[in-house]
Amino acid sequence: MIPASGSYRLANARVHRSLTPGLAAPFDADGFALVELTVADGKIASVVAHAGSKAQAEAVDLAGRIVLPCFVDCHTHIDKGHIWPRKPNPDGTFMGALNAAGADRAARWSAEDVARRMDFSLRSAYAHGTKAVRTHLDSVPPQEEISWPVFEAMREKWRGRIDLQAACLLGIEGVRDKAWFERLAKRVAAAKGVLGVVTYMVPDLEELLDQVFAQAIEHGLDLDFHADETDDLAAVSLKKIAEASLWNGFEGNILVGHCCSLARQPDLEVLDTLDKVAKARLAVVSLPMCNLYLQDRRNNGTTPRWRGVTLLHEMKARGIKVAVASDNTRDPFYAYGDLDMLEVYRMATRILHFDHPVGDWPRAVAATPAEVMRLDGAGTLAAGGNADFIVFKGRSWTELLSRPESDRIVVREGRAIERQLPDYAELDELMVE
Numbered sequence: 001m002i003p004a005s006g007s008y009r010l011a012n013a014r015v016h017r018s019l020t021p022g023l024a025a026p027f028d029a030d031g032f033a034l035v036e037l038t039v040a041d042g043k044i045a046s047v048v049a050h051a052g053s054k055a056q057a058e059a060v061d062l063a064g065r066i067v068l069p070c071f072v073d074c075h076t077h078i079d080k081g082h083i084w085p086r087k088p089n090p091d092g093t094f095m096g097a098l099n100a101a102g103a104d105r106a107a108r109w110s111a112e113d114v115a116r117r118m119d120f121s122l123r124s125a126y127a128h129g130t131k132a133v134r135t136h137l138d139s140v141p142p143q144e145e146i147s148w149p150v151f152e153a154m155r156e157k158w159r160g161r162i163d164l165q166a167a168c169l170l171g172i173e174g175v176r177d178k179a180w181f182e183r184l185a186k187r188v189a190a191a192k193g194v195l196g197v198v199t200y201m202v203p204d205l206e207e208l209l210d211q212v213f214a215q216a217i218e219h220g221l222d223l224d225f226h227a228d229e230t231d232d233l234a235a236v237s238l239k240k241i242a243e244a245s246l247w248n249g250f251e252g253n254i255l256v257g258h259c260c261s262l263a264r265q266p267d268l269e270v271l272d273t274l275d276k277v278a279k280a281r282l283a284v285v286s287l288p289m290c291n292l293y294l295q296d297r298r299n300n301g302t303t304p305r306w307r308g309v310t311l312l313h314e315m316k317a318r319g320i321k322v323a324v325a326s327d328n329t330r331d332p333f334y335a336y337g338d339l340d341m342l343e344v345y346r347m348a349t350r351i352l353h354f355d356h357p358v359g360d361w362p363r364a365v366a367a368t369p370a371e372v373m374r375l376d377g378a379g380t381l382a383a384g385g386n387a388d389f390i391v392f393k394g395r396s397w398t399e400l401l402s403r404p405e406s407d408r409i410v411v412r413e414g415r416a417i418e419r420q421l422p423d424y425a426e427l428d429e430l431m432v433e
C-alpha cells in the first residue's frame with residue numbers, strides 16, 4: 001500500500017487535531033479530519049485538508065484509515081524486561097517484585113544478558129511503531145558499571161530507528177553515599193543520560209532531594225523520578241519534589257512517574273500538591289498497566305477496589321504535561337506487555353477514561369512525551385517533519401481501540417518497515433537456571 005519510492009501522496013488519511021499542529025481543517029466531533037498527506041524524500045511535505053471527497057489522481061487512497069505519528073514511550077525498564085520465566089513475582093505484590101528483580105539482577109545481569117534482553121525489547125517497540133524510548137537503568141553497585149556501557153552501545157546500534165534515552169534508577173537512600181552518588185551523576189552525564197531516583201518518605205528526604213538537584217544542576221541533567229508508587233496516604237514525595245525544584249530554582253525538565261497515592265489523598269492535600277507541581281513545571285507520566293497490576297493486590301481472597309492510576313485529568317486541566325507509558329514488560333513488576341504503545345493507549349483509555357470526549361489525550365503517547373524528552377517535532381504530523389507514522393485499519397476510535405491492530409503499517413522516513421516481532425524462543429537460553 002505504501003509506495004517503496006519514498007515519495008507519494010496519501011489521500012483520505014484520517015488524522016487527529018491534537019497531533020497535527022497548525023492544520024486548518026473541518027474536524028469532526030471526535031477530533032478527526034480527512035487530509036491528503038504528501039511525502040517526499042523521507043519527510044512530510046504537506047498535510048492538507050481535502051477540499052472535496054475526491055482524491056487526486058495517482059494518490060494512494062487510504063479510505064479514511066487513521067494515521068498517527070510514531071509513538072514515544074517515555075518510561076520503560078528494558079534492562080529488566082523479559083526475565084519473568086526465570087524470575088516470576090511469587091505473589092504479584094510490589095515487595096514481591098522488588099525482591100525478585102533485585103535477586104535476579106545480582107545473580108544474572110551480565111552485560112550480555114542485559115544487552116540481549118534490551119535488544120529484544122527494542123525490536124518489539126520498533127515493530128509496534130515506537131520511535132523513541134526512555135529506559136530506567138538499575139544503577140545500584142556494581143550494576144551501574146555493567147548497564148551504562150551496554151546502554152551506550154545499544155543507543156548507537158539503534159540510532160536512526162529508535163532514539164534511546166536512559167535514566168539511572170536507585171532508591172533515594174543511595175544518595176546518602178555522597179561520593180558514590182557524585183560519581184554516578186558524572187557517569188550519567190558522560191553518557192548524556194538523565195538523573196533519576198526512586199523517592200520514599202525517609203526522614204532525610206528533603207536533604208537527599210537537595211543533593212539530587214545539586215548534581216543535576218552541576219552537570220546540566222534533566223531529572224526523572226519514581227514517586228509514591230503505593231496506596232499509602234502518607235506518601236507525598238511528589239509534593240516534596242515540586243518544592244525542592246522551586247527552592248533550588250531548577251530549570252531543566254523533570255518527569256515524575258506513578259504518583260499513585262495522590263489519588264487516595266483528601267482534596268485539600270491534592271489541590272496543594274497540584275498547585276506546586278504546576279508551578280514547578282513538573283511533567284507526570286502514569287503507567288496504567290503496571291499500576292493496575294501491582295496496586296491494591298490483596299492476596300486474601302478479596303477483589304481490588306481501585307485502579308492505581310494518578311489524577312491525570314486534574315493535572316491536565318491545570319496545564320501540567322501528562323503522559324502514559326509502558327513501564328515494565330514481562331518482569332516481576334508486570335507479568336505482561338510488549339512495549340506496544342497502542343496497547344498502552346487502549347488500556348489507558350479504559351482505565352483512565354481517555355474518552356467521551358477524547359479531546360487531546362492522544363498527545364499523551366506522542367507529542368507530550370516527545371517534549372519532555374526534548375525530541376523536537378517528534379510525536380506530531382507536520383510539514384517538514386520526518387515521515388514517521390503508523391497507518392491503522394481503524395477509521396474511528398471505536399474501531400482503532402477494539403482490535404490489536406496487528407496488521408498496522410509502520411512508516412519510517414517515508415518507507416514501510418518490515419514489522420518482525422522477535423520470537424520468545426530466542427531468550428530461552430538466558431532463562432535456564
Ligand SMILES: [Zn+2]
Pocket residue numbers: 075076077136226257327328
Ligand atoms: Zn518504572
